[in-house]
Amino acid sequence: MYQNNAMNAYRMAASSSLSDREADAECFRRLIATLESAAHETDVIQRNQALAKNQRLWSLIQRANAVEAGMVETEDRLLFARMADQAQRYGIRAILDPTLSLAPLIDTARNVLEGLEMAISEG
Template sequence: MHPALRAYQAVAETSLSGREAEAACFTMMINELTAAEQDHALRFKALDRHQKLWSLIMKANIVDSGQNPSDDRVLIVNLADKAQRYGIQAILDSALSLQPLIDIAQDVLDGLLAQ
């Protein structure tokens, strides 16, 4: 099981709301990507987790069954697609900065914390 999903489930089983659990996942992803930006040995592991997290988010919004407004789902799926595309480029080009991925995750986290 993916560590971010395991962390998500562990957090979700506590008294945290779903939004708080999602915020915890993005906080962990930001921390891991930031560390990987400084430590090349962590880069592949962080990018692998990044790809898996966004894949889970995309899947959840594709099979949403109408729980979220369609416009929100489209926005999230498009964001996941862009994050994953850049992540693939970063996997293939080790000189590519991880900062755009950190920025995307931070924007999502800010949105989660604002509501």
């Protein structure tokens, strides 16, 4: 009896959980919201916290694509690694220069989100 209840609970959780792409899309939605909020504020601490989130997300993407797992084409992995590198470089410049616009980071995140959403709708 207990095992059946546990299996039913697992099935319900698995069926309602996000796919990898949906989870990635949600990460980018949250990043965009955070960056947009920081872009309209004058608070340097909030801006730096948003930029730190940007750096962490792109670092995770870069790390994930540096490892050959055979699931993603090499060309795509190189593209993701290059995007992550550029976003991190710009993020560092934005941390050092509080007058630098966050728009390029927001635009990059939106482009990735649009690609993820298209992939989700196709799949």
